Amino acid sequence: MSSQDKAVVQENTGKTGDKVFKFFAYAAGILILVALAAVALFLLFRAWPLIGGDQSANAATVESFTGGKAHNFWQYVGPLVFGTVLVAALALIIAFFIAVGIALFISHYAPKQVAVVLSSVVDLLAAIPSVIYGLWGGLILVPAIGPFWNWVATYLGWIPIFEGPAASPARTVATVAVVLAVMILPIITSVSRDIFQQAPRLQQEAALALGATKWEMIKLAVIPFGKSGVVSASMLGLGRALGETMAVLMILSPGLTYSVKLLQASQSQTIAANIAAQYPEANDLGVSTLIGTGLVLFIITFLVNFIARKITEKASV
Amino acid sequence: ACGDNTSGSSNGSSSSSSAEKISGDFQGAGASSQQSAVEAWIASYQATNPDAKIAYNPVGSGAGVTTFLTGATAWAGSDASLTSEQVDKSKAVCADNTTAFDIPAYISPIAVVFNLNGISGQDKHLNMDADTVAKIFDGKITKWNDEAIAKQNPKVTLPDTAITVVHRSDKSGTTQNFVSYLKDAAPSSWTYDLSENWPNEVGQGGKGTSGVISTVKQADGTIGYADASQAGDLGTVALKVGEKYVPYSAEAASKVVDASPLDESATGENRVVVKLDHNTTADGAYPLVLVSYDIACPAYKDANTAKFVKSWLTYVVSKDGQDVAAKNAGSAPLSDTMRAKITKSIDAIKTE
Amino acid sequence: MTSANPTEFSKVKQPDFDKLAPTRSFIEARKRKDIIMQGLIYVAFIIALIPLISVLWTTLFNGIKRLNINFLTFNMTGVIGGNPTPSGGYGGVLHAIIGTLEITLGAMVISIPIGLMCAVYLVEYAQRGGKLAQSISLLVDVMSGIPSIVAGLFAYSMFTIFFGPGTINGFEGSVALSLLMIPTVVKTSEEMLKIVPHDLREASYALGVTKQRTITKIVLRTALPGIVSGVILAIARVIGETAPLLMTAGFISSTNVNLFSGQMTTLPVFVYQEYSKLSVTCPASADASCVPTIPMERAWAAALVLIIIVLLLNLLGRWVAKVFAVKTEQ
Amino acid sequence: MGQRIDVNHLNVYYGNFLAVEDVNMKIEPNKVTAFIGPSGCGKSTVLRTLDRMHEIIPGAHCKGEVLLEGKNLYAPDVDPVAVRRDVGMVFQRPNPFPTMSIRENVLSGVTLNNRKISKSDADELVEWALRGANLWEEVKDRLDNPGIGLSGGQQQRLCIARAVAVHPQVLLMDEPCSALDPISTLAVEDLINELKGDYTIVIVTHNMQQASRIADYTGFFNLKAVGQPGHLEYFADTDTMFHNPQNEEAERYISGRFG
Amino acid sequence: MGQRIDVNHLNVYYGNFLAVEDVNMKIEPNKVTAFIGPSGCGKSTVLRTLDRMHEIIPGAHCKGEVLLEGKNLYAPDVDPVAVRRDVGMVFQRPNPFPTMSIRENVLSGVTLNNRKISKSDADELVEWALRGANLWEEVKDRLDNPGIGLSGGQQQRLCIARAVAVHPQVLLMDEPCSALDPISTLAVEDLINELKGDYTIVIVTHNMQQASRIADYTGFFNLKAVGQPGHLEYFADTDTMFHNPQNEEAERYISGRFG
């Protein structure tokens, strides 16, 4: 029977297709491992003079970078790590709650038409390139947000992080955190929204039928379902905040201290922005030093993600 | 190519009409300070050499020199002269066992700009001596109505506004030149080591000249330093030279360069490095200047590149070239005496 | 064996439901909490609108001034200071538009297949809790934190090794951007693949469909709208990159359409460079046609062009998502 | 005590689509009322209007009155959350909360109303509810295992346990036994019989034997044609419905008796 | 023609958990075999081993033999995909493909396998399959509407249509009627009766009337206790099973006859 023969032919093609596809899937996974290993090796290789090279030359490089404030690599990278984590964490804290709020608003509160419009608005926000955020942050937000920070410094100044006087212009960690929050907010929102919208109807109905209010329904049936997705979206956002260069560079007045005075200028700097600021004028050893800081950022990102992973694993068991 | 702004026919002025037309793709990279000038140079140069496609990547002096030393670019722009190490290294890229040389190509006054309600404005000046400037930028003077400032500006009523110092946040030739002036002219008030990075924690930092200018504009009571062409409608400081206060100007900047000796310690052939005399008392000189160099080889592995570099640098330092830059980038044109020294080095480029 | 026991219920004393009944104040508190949460959620939304409107408005307001046909159809050759060019404009971004599109397309071509296949591996092939899968997904997260400038340095060094020192071209930029784009593609696609109901896979397998066809025709197809919006997120992530492109793709004022050779300007680099210039000097002799503030005006106009491109891309994605959406009620 | 429900001139819509038309019926307190009828005739839809679950579907709404002990559920001042607290519901597909253990699933409704429930009260309640759903013996050793680890039938019984644990006045069940084996079905039917002493029960079923076994009253829904709105064709006490129906359509439907 | 299935010493595992133990049975070709038994005894699990669907659950595997016309499905050289093409399956929960129209859903078995089919053949096949599932009249005017727009019962019938459209040799059904109303159930039962001329059919059902109506053979599964593996307690032709069972457990289970 001819249909039988055909079926046999089909089987074979299907099988090869299966194998090839599986091969590509595995290859893609491995390629990512390889790419990342290559990046790590590259960083290590380029940063090697820091470890294996002439230490007095390294010290001189660091001194030239810091105007003599730091004398070795660790003194240099320490405040940078602090600043990077501070800025990114603040941005994530600001963005996370608002993002989850908007995602819920779109998925569960807004009427359908409004939700559709809002979704596109959020997607659009996600799509605004970071150089534009840099321009906007540096030229529009900094003067606009000044009075607000002044108010905060005046009335909440007793909280150490809000200690005044607020810098004018407000090229501070606080302002940068706001801009980064705006940048990562749509990423978290967009992914969370998609997941919340997929939360199973059945369980939501079960919650409502038990007499849950809308918020309780969300707590019972939506958030548990979306939790891991929201966390991984947040990690995506955090990653971007940790690595964002231009916006920080164009807005922040940097400094190399371990200070949490968010409203004052010249307190902190992020690793990524620091590389961008120093790279153009750096010599070979300078570039090595900068790449060394990049390696440290790489390790931080690794640790942050590792810890986040452990936390969610625990939570989901 | 597509989208090119075809130049009008009127443009082919005399300068290099006799020279052979250059064609090909050529790359330069380096100092961002030169960017505006280089863009103007490229545009004018291409008017007479329409087949030369030139790209200048303003990645920064350090990266520019590094790239040049790999042989990837024909020339580099740099705010700093070559180190002797770099001169050594250049043997690898320059042909015939020659070493790279640097020549001044772009001289620009650095303005000390400020924004002070009711006082600053286009072409408005405050008088200050180097010591006062140093103290302000070191955070020792914190109010605009400080005695030190008021004394030098008797006709101005200064407000009780706090001073916000604005400096560069990135590694910068401008910073290096600025602090070098402070160190030379006010050694007792400015004790930091020379560096391209801002040495203290006073005030705020801005990325690039644009960052400094926009920061200064964003608040009352700010003071910063930047390439003078960007001063715009900000107030600027007239620096005390000898007994007079001199506001920045292109001519005043040229004067200090002319009045400065060449740096004898610069080792290597053909190099023209200016050792700025920040303590000059020459009449009408403005001592706060950025000198940016072009770096090239006396001999190239590729003859076409050599031909291009020679013709290009000749144009850049020519009166025409310097005028174009002065007009469009606000730089100070090279004086004829300086040009004579430079031309010798350019002429040394072997094109055969 | 489980046996039917009609009196199961009465085996245990019935709990005291009065004790368990909610108090009036507790019900009120719950209601209040519900309203407060709703209020907070609305507030969150309004807060997010402020920056969005501000960014868009600023860009539109500042950018519209120089956005015209001339700006879109010419490049920056022959532009001297603030003077008008022979073509009658003040320079344009044609070269940067071409550069942005080509480099981004290059990055997409590299990262979408890799990212998507990696997500397929993680969701469809990897064993749950397997070592390899765990390390890959951890490393994907780590990868999303690579600063863009490090990606640029990496691509630059890699091309130096393979193609000689100082190699700069558009494709190098694409490679750098891929490094930034892949994690977003992987993560978003992974999430989208995960929520495709298992039922559908089973239904397909039961029809004698191979795993590959099940994945491509059912799983990917069902997840497509989500994947498309993830990809757009990823594009948006990289289309605004500046620092790595300056290093890898370079900067040039003329048009270069060859992705694989010669420097290429992209819109964000253009925006950043114009912003860096801030203003130009107009000679004292110049007439009103010399515009000293032209660099900033060009920067905003180019930013507007960039937003419009991204917007169009978004609309395209939205359209794709709609066409391929999971069809619900008519 | 159970409460009576009167449905007056109820029209139920999905957006503009009129799904069920002009339903009028009286659901007696402490009795079991069954809804039967062909697929798509609107049994589930009507059931869901009785605890205002219908309106959570976007665009879905209804016109007419549903009176619970004379009080209109759809009056403007009525809080749907409160309605759903008094009127429990069990769905066609089992839907335990996937992140919760068996125990937490059973308690999930109660903890909403009363956060500070003591451990012993909770234990008592869990056992009572699970026994009622004939699930206790099977799960008593693994109360802390996740609820979705159970088989389909077990899951459905868990959902019933969850619904009765909040002790509603009225219990709505949408084909609660369609995923259950006979033994579990019997247990649930017994449970229904037992519960009707305290509650009013409305059940949708495709199984006419089940309806005739447990229901006191039966409503037969029908629809004239596909795409047309469904309607309540005939409502009668179960005896009449199954042995002496005064309605031709109902007669025809029931005489194809099987189940 | 349908094919015979022999199950020999089949042990089915979820990871390390032995879910069903030592199943031995002969499923006759062109007959209907029903699996009955209490919830959780492993009916679905065994059914899924017959087309190697069991193993797609991570960690799930089985030991023993399943012979399809004497050929062991679990022999190392057998491609599970090919097995599933010959052995069709309908699930407990309706699962139409959400991205496809009604028509596309029916044709999916053909198109997903990259087989070409002419438009007229396709039309014919769609109508044949949908008529068989008693869905044709309801959907014939909206074949291009999405499949998940249908009601639950309609969706399940669509899934049956989809499964029969690939002309399998054996058709496995896991409680296919649990979401259907009596009329649709009757239609599906008729369909099963019709199909058994060509195919071997295995059906899991909770409904003993259904089993006794349609099955030629019936297997009764049971489990000793919760947590213990299930097993095939008794396998017999349906008549014997329901009227003269030679097994006490089966007798007890069936005598609580209802459904």
Ligand SMILES: Nc1ncnc2c1ncn2[C@@H]1O[C@H](COP(=O)(O)OP(=O)(O)OP(=O)(O)O)[C@@H](O)[C@H]1O
């Ligand atoms: N969410 C919905 N949106 C639009 N129409 C719907 C929706 N749910 C059901 N319908 C339509 O409303 C009508 C009644 O559906 P309903 O689910 O109440 O029927 P049913 O009697 O419960 O059927 P079944 O026995 O299959 O559960 C049908 O025509 C159905 O297509």
Ligand SMILES: Nc1ncnc2c1ncn2[C@@H]1O[C@H](COP(=O)(O)OP(=O)(O)OP(=O)(O)O)[C@@H](O)[C@H]1O
């Ligand atoms: N995916 C799974 N992972 C682990 N155990 C499972 C899984 N599915 C089922 N089981 C277990 O295997 C045993 C048999 O389950 P199965 O679903 O086959 O029963 P069933 O007879 O079909 O029940 P029902 O009538 O409720 O559908 C049960 O103990 C169940 O808990």
Ligand SMILES: [Mg+2]
């Ligand atoms: Mg229903």
Ligand SMILES: [Mg+2]
């Ligand atoms: Mg089952």
Ligand SMILES: O=P([O-])([O-])[O-]
């Ligand atoms: O030209 P600089 O950027 O080095 O000041």
